[in-house]
């Protein structure tokens with residue numbers, strides 16, 4: 001080996017040999033978060049966090065740590081995980097100085113030169129961007145969007161019977177995703193992806209999951225400046241292929257949406273007007289379209305898959321839901337958003353599914369403003385990254401009796417003492433989900449039409465959903481094969 005290279009490596013090794021123990025001692029005893037508990041390697045290095053993220057099982061580990069250390073522990077040298085109702089309020093909905101979205105959201109928006117409604121971190125600018133969608137996500141707009149939603153759902157329900165009637169059934173994990181992306185495409189780009197019609201997934205949809213997985217890895221790397229700088233030396237053509245495919249596709253589709261004449265009622269109607277009048281750039285619109293197509297689809301599809309799994313594993317709940325829906329409607333054509341969203345037991349089933357395996361299991365990262373704020377009774381210094389573990393909180397027996405059992409009744413029984421605000425599938429505060437109304441509407445109509453039309457059963461009753469889902473920013477789900485038998489209506 002070249003002598004100068006050998007010397008450089010020796011200097012590097014000696015440097016690291018000195019730096020590493022100093023770094024550990026500093027993080028353990030002198031760091032502003034030194035008084036918070038946590039696993040040794042989490043308090044001292046970023047490796048603990050990175051490793052558990054890679055396994056896809058970090059939600060379980062974080063839950064175990066909360067059991068051991070209490071409602072707050074150190075996930076990384078400069079990061080805290082909380083698991084309490086009060087922490088939800090203090091982090092996401094505080095009245096005074098409030099933590100803002102952390103740099104994680106820059107990664108989420110990577111590839112676009114403009115921020116969008118989800119990735120904008122500045123509070124004032126974020127509110128302006130949210131305002132662009134207020135009317136498009138109102139209950140009035142929902143009624144105008146209903147024709148499109150119903151058309152997509154009807155063709156989906158028809159396919160279930162046609163393709164899922166045999167002994168092998170149909171994989172609902174895949175089919176819910178295809179339906180949700182078709183609806184998301186209609187609402188974000190003004191045109192469906194045509195997945196249900198063609199009975200195949202779309203390449204954009206497939207690419208997005210690989211991209212989100214990569215983002216959850218990059219989110220760890222961005223915390224290690226040396227590794228990040230080294231990673232930047234890798235030629236971009238090797239690292240940005242997937243990202244460019246996603247952004248390029250969104251730019252092309254949103255351009256088509258602006259050029260298309262005629263009235264399309266979707267989430268972007270207001271934004272399209274502003275692009276046409278030059279008040280918003282094409283780039284910003286593409287960023288909005290891309291994220292809304294994902295935010296509105298993946299979440300609903302994952303929620304529906306979880307709800308269906310638990311419903312089909314709970315015969316009493318399934319029977320009660322069938323009775324409610326079949327007594328209420330004489331035909332599936334009678335089922336619409338207004339009537340489906342009024343069914344109490346259906347609502348309870350959805351709420352319980354959203355609680356037991358929260359779709360948004362990942363803790364949404366926020367950065368504490370300087371000089372610091374109080375969170376759940378603890379002073380947390382400015383600059384700390386914080387989040388609430390939705391998985392831990394929604395499955396905590398201090399808040400829910402028998403938390404690991406699927407019990408929709410808890411949501412409608414007036415005697416039930418459960419602390420319902422410990423389940424926050426849509427988050428809370430000014431950056432909570434603006435699509436909640438739409439999500440309930442879509443999920444209610446889909447489930448009502450399926451339950452009205454078919455008797456459903458799991459092809460593999462031994463499937464263990466909770467154990468098989470993996471967390472890589474979004475939940476990666478196992479296949480969910482369900483058999484559909486059209487019910488005889490006398």
Ligand code: HEM
Nearest residue numbers: 118295296299300303360364425426427431433435438439
């Ligand atoms: C079951 C379905 C859904 C769930 C569980 C869900 C959950 C959430 C959660 C937890 C957040 C906050 C994330 C964060 O802090 O980073 C969020 C934000 C958001 N959601 Fe949803 N969502 C769902 C459906 C939808 C739908 C249908 C739409 C579109 C109509 C939508 C649009 C958005 C947008 C634009 C944001 C960003 C808001 C902001 O940052 O100010 N979501 N969602």
